[in-house]
Amino acid sequence: MLTILKEQWQLVSAFVLVVGIAAFWGLTSGEKEDDPSSLVVAPQPAADPEADPGAEMVQGPFKPAPVEKEDDTETIIARYQRAIQDDPDSEEAALNLRRIANLNYTRLQNYAEAAKIYEELIRRFPDWKGTDRTFAALASCYERRGDSANERYTYERMLKHFAEDTIEYKYAKEKLAQR
Numbered sequence: 001m002l003t004i005l006k007e008q009w010q011l012v013s014a015f016v017l018v019v020g021i022a023a024f025w026g027l028t029s030g031e032k033e034d035d036p037s038s039l040v041v042a043p044q045p046a047a048d049p050e051a052d053p054g055a056e057m058v059q060g061p062f063k064p065a066p067v068e069k070e071d072d073t074e075t076i077i078a079r080y081q082r083a084i085q086d087d088p089d090s091e092e093a094a095l096n097l098r099r100i101a102n103l104n105y106t107r108l109q110n111y112a113e114a115a116k117i118y119e120e121l122i123r124r125f126p127d128w129k130g131t132d133r134t135f136a137a138l139a140s141c142y143e144r145r146g147d148s149a150n151e152r153y154t155y156e157r158m159l160k161h162f163a164e165d166t167i168e169y170k171y172a173k174e175k176l177a178q179r
Contacts, residue, residue: 073107094125098134105141115141115150126161132168135161139175152179 080096087093101117104110118138122131135158142151158172 073103077103091125091128094121094128094130097121097124098130101134101137105137111141111144115145132162132166135168136171148179152176 077100080100084093084096097117098121101114101121104114104117115138118134118141121128121134122138125131128134135154139151139154139158142148142154155172155176158168159176162169162172
């Protein structure tokens with residue numbers, strides 16, 4: 001063993017140096033590798049409802065919807081309703097209707113009211129850019145309420161509304177085939 005140390009002293013010195021640096025680094029950082037509190041998690045970007053009209057409804061696993069009191073949600077809904085009254089035919093009105101429906105769906109879990117508003121949105125703004133998600137959300141409301149007839153009817157409407165090469169058409173066709 002002593003002979004190996006004399007012949008390979010440079011290699012042994014480098015090894016000892018690396019082990020020493022690693023030990024020093026571990027002791028001074030104060031974090032354990034398996035300690036979950038030491039993990040760095042990148043923040044998730046907030047959804048931009050202007051760029052994505054359905055962003056309020058879709059919440060990823062790392063970005064839960066903020067919990068608010070029911071009266072806070074009602075206050076928000078009232079604010080959106082006033083904005084709709086100010087300019088009822090604008091694209092902003094369509095977006096605000098979508099927001100109100102999404103709040104009824106996600107926070108209040110009032111699927112009947114959400115369905116009513118989604119229906120109004122489709123009726124008043126059939127060519128709005130957020131209509132694709134509105135149909136799917138409407139079908140989901142009917143599904144949650146156990147109203148399979150209206151859920152099916154919504155998928156049938158999607159087949160008439162969207163072109164055959166769109167994802168919405170394919171989704172509706174697939175859902176109808178499952179029935």
